[in-house]
Amino acid sequence: MHKTKIFADKNLKIGAIDQNLYASFLEHLGRAVYGGIYEPGHPAADKDGFREDVISLIRELNVPLVRYPGGNFVSGYDWRDGIGPKAKRPRRLELAWASIESNEFGTDEFMKWCKKAGIAPMMAVNMGTGTPKDALELFEYCNHPSGTYYSDLRRQNGAEKPYGVKYWCIGNEMDGDWQICALDAERYGKKAMQTARMLRWADAKKVDEAGAVQLVVCGSCNCDMPTYPEWDRVVLENTYEEVNYLSMHRYYEYRPSSKDPLLDFLGSADNMGEFIDTVRATIRYVQAKLRSKHNVYISFDEWNIWTQSAPRTEPDWVQAPALLEDKYTFRDMLVFGGLLNTLINHCDVVKIACLAQLVNVIAPIMTQNGGGTVKQTTFYPFRYAAAYGRGEAVRSISDCALFDNRFGKARRINEAVTHNAAAREVCVFLCNYSESAEEVELELRSFGDLACKEFVSMHSADMGACNTFAAPEAVLPVQNEPVAVKGGGRADVRLQPMSWNFLRFRY
Numbered sequence: 001m002h003k004t005k006i007f008a009d010k011n012l013k014i015g016a017i018d019q020n021l022y023a024s025f026l027e028h029l030g031r032a033v034y035g036g037i038y039e040p041g042h043p044a045a046d047k048d049g050f051r052e053d054v055i056s057l058i059r060e061l062n063v064p065l066v067r068y069p070g071g072n073f074v075s076g077y078d079w080r081d082g083i084g085p086k087a088k089r090p091r092r093l094e095l096a097w098a099s100i101e102s103n104e105f106g107t108d109e110f111m112k113w114c115k116k117a118g119i120a121p122m123m124a125v126n127m128g129t130g131t132p133k134d135a136l137e138l139f140e141y142c143n144h145p146s147g148t149y150y151s152d153l154r155r156q157n158g159a160e161k162p163y164g165v166k167y168w169c170i171g172n173e174m175d176g177d178w179q180i181c182a183l184d185a186e187r188y189g190k191k192a193m194q195t196a197r198m199l200r201w202a203d204a205k206k207v208d209e210a211g212a213v214q215l216v217v218c219g220s221c222n223c224d225m226p227t228y229p230e231w232d233r234v235v236l237e238n239t240y241e242e243v244n245y246l247s248m249h250r251y252y253e254y255r256p257s258s259k260d261p262l263l264d265f266l267g268s269a270d271n272m273g274e275f276i277d278t279v280r281a282t283i284r285y286v287q288a289k290l291r292s293k294h295n296v297y298i299s300f301d302e303w304n305i306w307t308q309s310a311p312r313t314e315p316d317w318v319q320a321p322a323l324l325e326d327k328y329t330f331r332d333m334l335v336f337g338g339l340l341n342t343l344i345n346h347c348d349v350v351k352i353a354c355l356a357q358l359v360n361v362i363a364p365i366m367t368q369n370g371g372g373t374v375k376q377t378t379f380y381p382f383r384y385a386a387a388y389g390r391g392e393a394v395r396s397i398s399d400c401a402l403f404d405n406r407f408g409k410a411r412r413i414n415e416a417v418t419h420n421a422a423a424r425e426v427c428v429f430l431c432n433y434s435e436s437a438e439e440v441e442l443e444l445r446s447f448g449d450l451a452c453k454e455f456v457s458m459h460s461a462d463m464g465a466c467n468t469f470a471a472p473e474a475v476l477p478v479q480n481e482p483v484a485v486k487g488g489g490r491a492d493v494r495l496q497p498m499s500w501n502f503l504r505f506r507y
């Protein structure tokens with residue numbers, strides 16, 4: 001049997017891992033907010049209606065930052081509908097998801113929830129039906145201390161101090177024809193630039209000044225768009241000097257109808273890496289063309305597995321319908337683990353990544369209205385990566401075999417290596433995409449004397465296994481015997497066929 005050799009050296013750094021690589025996303029969509037994080041009257045809800053059972057699972061995931069309120073929702077949302085006395089808030093037709101929005105939960109509730117959950121907010125502003133002025137006024141409501149109409153309105157609504165929101169997304173997927181009032185690249189680029197300037201003036205800080213707000217401009221909503229990557233170039237040429245991040249979105253899906261469904265799905269992680277490399281190159285191209293010294297990074301603010309081809313079964317025009325409630329299989333978890341590895345391996349340019357989404361809607365956490373919670377299969381790789389994939393990502397060199405799939409070639413063994421100098425830890429995340437068990441030799445000599453503290457894996461003979469309310473622990477991580485570390489920092493690891501694995505070493 002071929003033994004795969006994976007070499008990693010602490011001096012070959014990819015970059016620092018920003019804690020926001022483990023961010024997430026909550027949209028007014030389905031039961032993400034209503035029945036997800038917010039359910040007044042639920043036995044686990046606090047006086048504000050925030051479900052504490054859900055907050056404790058989110059804390060377990062170590063999520064530092066949450067993007068809100070959309071998503072497609074934001075492009076038709078008037079944020080003013082969601083503030084002030086709840087009894088006076090309007091019920092609206094919500095066009096993005098053909099639902100009813102009661103507006104019972106809005107900006108102030110989100111900020112209060114973030115504070116309670118220990119999470120920083122990332123606000124998206126409406127670039128569909130919304131104007132730069134609407135965005136500015138939301139900014140004033142959130143961030144201006146007092147003495148103006150909107151800042152005093154916030155104080156009147158119970159928040160004396162400004163929220164100090166640092167991250168602002170200027171619209172959502174404005175290239176998609178499903179987006180409310182979608183725009184072409186030139187029009188969006190100009191509107192985004194005007195908006196960015198107004199937010200900068202209100203913030204009274206320059207783009208690269210310490211403490212300045214961080215602005216995210218919309219990149220292509222996926223790499224299958226006919227306008228990709230031209231959209232990204234045009235948008236950046238219009239906005240480059242005023243923004244900090246270009247957004248990327250990408251969802252992968254298991255397609256039983258594809259030529260080789262499993263291999264095509266397993267190719268997703270390496271495909272995501274190629275997508276990031278192209279967007280990185282586009283950013284560098286624009287930077288060079290503009291002779292700019294300013295750096296723009298990537299905010300991969302929607303990523304996940306999502307069976308987008310599943311038909312809607314819920315009726316239109318109801319409040320909080322059960323939409324996009326994907327049940328994540330063991331197979332989904334395998335690809336999900338690979339996507340996390342890709343994000344870690346691109347942490348020099350991807351500084352924010354939001355798992356889309358967090359609760360009930362294509363989410364690692366599921367709830368029942370009035371009932372309990374379930375951790376989906378994908379909960380676990382995310383929890384380990386967010387807890388231990390810290391410090392720096394280190395380049396790894398592997399001689400693993402490749403397989404053909406619909407995107408091209410991909411690695412059978414997909415890894416990420418992180419080094420947390422403060423904790424004196426080296427962590428290795430490995431996905432084995434082979435139908436057979438695989439022997440791997442890790443070569444980590446530069447880290448000095450290592451001892452393996454933990455070897456966790458997820459493996460199942462049933463690729464379709466999921467965690468449900470009836471069987472919440474059908475797929476769980478298993479603790480294995482830690483591996484022995486030999487001379488020269490070498491460790492032999494046996495990977496189960498089709499498995500996700502995590503090894504933690506200390507020096």
Ligand code: AHR
Binds near residue numbers: 172173
């Ligand atoms: O996350 C679900 C949807 O996916 C979001 O609303 C949208 O931005 C994307 O198309």
